Amino acid sequence: MASMRKLLNDPEDVVRESLAGLAVAHGDILKVDLEQQIVVRADAPRQGKVALVSGGGAGHEPMHGGFVGLGMLDAACPGAVFTSPVPDQMLAATTAVDGGAGVVHIVKNYTGDVMNFKLAAEDAADEGIEVESVLIDDDVAVQDSLYTAGRRGVGATVLAEKLAGAAAERGDDVVAVAGIARRVNERARSFGIALSSCIPPAAGKPIFDLPEGEMEVGIGIHGEPGRRREPLGTAREIAAELVEAVISDLAPADGAEVLVFTNGMGGTPLLELYLLHGEIERELTERGLRPARRLVGPFITSLEMAGASLTVLELDDELAALWDAPVHTAALRWGT
């Protein structure tokens, strides 16, 4: 273990101890129930407000715990690293934040997440809580067909949590809040590349070997290899490849206003990420699109993986206004 270059005590305790640190760092925004392994907004439950709950494997920080707070999530339930949480956690989170107006579950499309959230939603219904589940599946690297588990939920998750969270804050009902999250998912697409693998703490070694000078193209967020391997290009070439993959699938209207989310996978410095973002905006503008909102940084990560993903959301006036609405979480904060 000493040879693993990670700041931890025991790999088995990594998620719990990280949550304990999150609670200490952001006690004004959130509280952590270590017994149930859930992160809950400090002032939950908010009576009369629709509550948002998300969750998934740990290892993608700041998602989801870093998005708990005003204008975003009411609760997050992290599983083990890269492993879906269990229905008990999701149910505990749902009952902890239900303010009587219903709860929206934001579920990334992975087999385990979908199954566990399905069981949890059934349990919540048994307790009389109205649950709307929204599935996020924005990754164009996966062909949605009978031959796969469907597209993965990646960057659009962050945007859906922000925009639906703002809708809940302004008083929308549970169906409307879920509707905003679904609209985000329909109007957003993502694509990612990796320059290195990542090291899950329990395994202690990289998931795959990537020789120098090569990159994995079409990666997800669990350290799984991508769709193919290519020679590592320049930032300009990579930006063009990301934009082509996303825009050819999204097919936005000519001159559409878009939100551009350049996401770091965890191991890529902001120096490079901003450089890439500049190239992406140039490429988008050359294609006649109008970047109107931006998010740049590591927000949905894959441990220490080096690499980046691009998410483009075709905006409308309502989505832009919801993006600008106040948010106060550990990872995103403006307008407050």
Added chain:
Amino acid sequence: MSAVSVNAWMEAASAAIAADAERLTQLDSAIGDGDHGTNLTRGFRAVVEALAGSEEPAPGRRLILAGKTLVSKVGGASGPLWGMALRRAGRAVADAESLDGPALADALEAALAGVVELGSAEPGDKTMVDALTPATQALRAAVDAGQPLADAVAAATSAAEEGARSTVPLQARKGRASYLGERSIGHEDPGAASTVLIIAALGRALEE
């Protein structure tokens, strides 16, 4: 007439998975995210603990407890899938006094149906279904033919092994491995591999 002890089955499965965790994790690293061995080890250890603390005599109810424990301890896809499998298996044998050949065949058929219902995988999708389906069929055929339970379980184990091997040339169509497309070809499915261990564990849980 011989029967399967649920406690002994789960203990043998837990030991086999823990002993083979490294291999399962390697298989999962090739086409998944490299945690299958650790997750299942954690889950089956919890099952053994839960069963040890239970006074419940009926094997069906012990299977339900095992399934519930997996659902609430494992997460991922394997937790709900094996949890559903054992819960359905337990319900299928209800309050039967022992898990004899016909009861075990009923239990495995119900387990398979539960897995297919939750995961909607079909044979050939490169999943645990590719091992569990032939194992279930082999056990049922052997029991119907009046073979001793030990022989029936051995037949089920061989069928599961062959089923797991058959996943190597397949392209995954379910679960995380499906994201790899053609790159999933040439690897044994980790869920099928762990299913072999769990079926084989039946052979170490037989009592007279």
